[in-house]
Amino acid sequence: MALDTRIARAFGLEGDAWQRHANPWSVYTRIPIPPLLVAAIWSRSRIGWRSLVPVGAVCAWAVVNPRAFPPPRSLDHWASRGVLGETCWARRHEVPVPARHRVAPNVLGAVSALGVPFIVRGLVVRDGWMVLFGLAVQMAGKVWFIDRMALLYDDVAPAGSATVAVPLHTVGAPQR
Numbered sequence: 001m002a003l004d005t006r007i008a009r010a011f012g013l014e015g016d017a018w019q020r021h022a023n024p025w026s027v028y029t030r031i032p033i034p035p036l037l038v039a040a041i042w043s044r045s046r047i048g049w050r051s052l053v054p055v056g057a058v059c060a061w062a063v064v065n066p067r068a069f070p071p072p073r074s075l076d077h078w079a080s081r082g083v084l085g086e087t088c089w090a091r092r093h094e095v096p097v098p099a100r101h102r103v104a105p106n107v108l109g110a111v112s113a114l115g116v117p118f119i120v121r122g123l124v125v126r127d128g129w130m131v132l133f134g135l136a137v138q139m140a141g142k143v144w145f146i147d148r149m150a151l152l153y154d155d156v157a158p159a160g161s162a163t164v165a166v167p168l169h170t171v172g173a174p175q176r
Contacts, residue, residue, distance in 0.1 A: 016071075018087045023069035027079035030065050031143065033058060034119075035135055041123050042131070078150050081157075085149030088156050101152045105145060112141030 020026065040054035072080050088097065089105055118134025121127070 017067055018083065019071040020069055021066035022075065022080040022083040023072045024077045024079040026065055026069045027083060027146070030062070031139070033062050033065075034138060034142075037062075038119060038123065038131055038135060042126075045126065075157075079146070081150040081153040082146035083149070084157070085151070085153035086146075088152055089149060095156075097152065098155050101148065101155065104148045105152075108141050108145040108148060110141075112138050112145060115139070115141065 037055065037058045040051060040058050043054060044051040075081060075084065088095065089101075092102075115134040115136070115138030118130050119138065120134075122130030122132075122134055
């Protein structure tokens, strides 16, 4: 099982939960989680152990967020298509992904991961510039990844699926 599939399962993203996470509000309120988490951790020097409250709140939101919103009425949103493209990518071992989409997600996942050591080191030594650099790299990789997933979804989704949320078992299914 791929790492991304294990992470999705850890957040409870199985079956119809992906439909709820495809709500644009879910995506757009999830994007600021890394900077909010960094700010909460950074606050430890000012508020001490009380910084665990905002850290806990951000972590709780990260867990609740994918299921906090109803399924979208339309998939005609970049964010919705990006999330549903992730479902296709997560099932890439079961359902073939077009060749033009096989490399970029891995590269962008690596780019996103490259920012994390800078964030961690910057938080440990309290170097704001290092933290900001790490956040910029991590978030650029993640947002670009979502964009590539939207393109993947556009390529594999059944025709006419942008107006109504489609069942996930049809996304990425071989087309006849």
